[in-house]
Amino acid sequence: MKILSVSDTVVKSLLEPVGGSPAIDGVDLILACGDLPPEYLTALKHRYDTPLLYVLGNHDLRYEESPPQGCLHIHRKIVKMGAVRIIGFSGSRWYNGNINQYTEKQMARFIRKMRFSLWRSGGIDLVVSHAPPRFVKDAEDPCHRGFRVFLQFIEKYRPTYFIHGHIHTLFENDSERLTRVQSTSVINSYGYHVLEI
Secondary structure, three states, rough: OOOEEEEEEOOOHOOOEEOOEEOOOOEEEEEEOOOOOOOHHHHHHHHOOOOOOOOOOOOOOOOOOOOOOOEEOOOEEEEEEEOOOEEEEEEEEOOOOOOEEOOOOHHHHHEEEEEEHHHHHOOOEEEEOOOEEEOOOOOOOOOOOHHHHHHHHHHHHOEEEEEOOOOOOOOHHHHHHEEEEEEEEEEEEEEEEEEOO
């Protein structure tokens, strides 16, 4: 499965055709990790003609009135795409009380309430989140700290991948996006990233 993940900044070249084909060939699934205009998600869904799953970022203020067309919001949901089990978590750490901001306790409660669903699904292969796990190339300002409970989630459920946005970093190469936490590959999706699983 070829996955295109996007977050935080619009990359116009993804929407431009290359010889009549999409900029990236053979995309089977798009994952949007937040802080993107809903129109961009609609355009990606249309351009690649493939399922698009998304979570919301702390700057996604227009989604209620103008949701992306044909895309699925997966905050606190488990979705199966083929054999791949995916769970999503929207938002960032609470810092000024706006929407899509959560305290550590709130995020821990969200996960706790999903224990039965997680057990019934037989595990999770991929996490889609806006915020990163705490201390995994996050930042120290209140907005950009990751969630400690995500580290506990990784330890307990051992997903193969944890894909997030929120941390704006320019990468020289894709290996810089990746951090191993136990057996999980944590990937910063800022801009876009292509993953084959």
